[in-house]
Amino acid sequence: MKNRILLYFLVSISIFSCKKDIAEFKPTNPFENTLVIEKQFFDLDTLTNQIITGEKGTKIYFNREDFDINKNDKVTLELKEYYNRLELISDNLNTITNKNELLESNGVIYLNLKVGDKKINLKKDKKLRIEFAQKFRKGDRIYNGVLDSLNQITWIDDKETYISFPVFDFESTRQFGGVETYMNKIISIDSLDYYSQLNIDMLSDATSELYVINWWDYPSILISNLGWINVDKIIEPDAIISYELNLNQSELDNVSTFLIYQDLNSFISDYRQPNNLKFTEIPIKNKTSLVVIAKKRTDIYANRILLNKNTIGNLEIELKKTDSTELEKLLKK
Structure with a gap:
């Protein structure tokens, strides 16, 4: 009986310890202050129709009758616009699908409509017309974003892009x-x-x-879902690789990695604990750089290396102590 109690006690401690480790792992984006993407608010009051133009050129064609609201409800529209890689990185908007397909973004918006503090939705079978600020490319499609528990976004194909x-x-x-x-x-x-x-x-x-x-050039896109909306095309990688990072620093709090693709409006970020640095099925395209950033208490360490289709196995990364200014330079090399 005593042995059973002891076993139960040890298992309980183990489970509690695991839960504590998970709870304490709260990664933050080291580039979140590189650019600040402001929320834009538009007071639509009780207007029936309105064309809203964002600061960066996104157009939204609001039709009150298409929304599930009452006659006298006062509507507010919230918008955020992202049209280059630094903007995407600042809010950690990965360009990867739920099927691990590499994307190149042609524009991301966050769109939300409210009555007071309550979000409102389109009526069944109704769609909202949007025109993005940049010219469409052959292969561009609409993707909807989903955030996970670590605030990582994944893009899901909207099945069919209608215009x-x-x-x-x-x-x-x-x-x-x-x-x-x-x-x-x-x-x-x-x-x-x-x-x-x-x-x-x-x-x-x-x-x-x-x-x-x-x-x-600028087709009128019709969407059914609000929230995170991305215009992307799938990029065929040059190779898919796997590797494990060996870092020259110990007692690290957490590790962040960023894959930067030359000449593409694309990047992939990942946040790991120092004992979990194996990476699999990583897409390589053009010149692909890996930026590794680690935090140890109040100190930041980082470095950047090039990857290629022959990269495999253990990667020795010599992390160097850095500051926020030097950190931003790693993105712009």
Whole structure:
């Protein structure tokens, strides 16, 4: 009986200790003050329709009837915009999918609408029209962001990216005596080339505005979910590698790693405890740099190395004591 009690006591201590270790591991982003992305607020009051333009050019087409709200509810819109890598890193917005696919971002927004302190949602089957500030690229799709317990974001493909597209209406044009008439149609972005060419084939006047527009530039995206929204395309890696870090410093509190991809608006961050530094299935593309940052009480240690498709096994990292100024330089090398 005594042996059973002792075993139960030891197991209880072990479980408690594990829970304590998990609870104490609260990683922070060492680059969170590199750039401060301010929240923007727009008072929509009880307006029926409104076009909201963010400071960096994002356009949101608000239609009150599409939201699940009462007639006299006063609506506030909250927006954050991210269009370059430093902005993404500052708020730790990884460019990786839930399937471990490397992404290149073409713009991220955080979008939220409230009545008082209560978040509001779109009605069933309704969508919100958005135009991002940067030109779309072939392969761009919409992804929705999900945060985990460590505040790491993962992007999930929105299944199908839909846009609003003005399709040439032959019948209406004939009824109005040849005046070119168009009908907005919801289409998959994969059909954009087809409908663009269809308009061109049917237009009689080559000087028509719709004839010369490249609809890939700034399409009107239709979204069903608010929150974190990302325009990305999947990047095919040059290689997938695995490695383990061996650091020259001991008694570290935590370790942060950042994969920086040259000429891509992409990065991947990870936060680890010092006894867990094995990394698997890491995508390599172009010149890929690994920035390793470790904290020991109030001191910060860091270094940056290049990775390639032949990188494998143990990586010896010589961490050097640094400060916030030198830390930022590691991102800009």
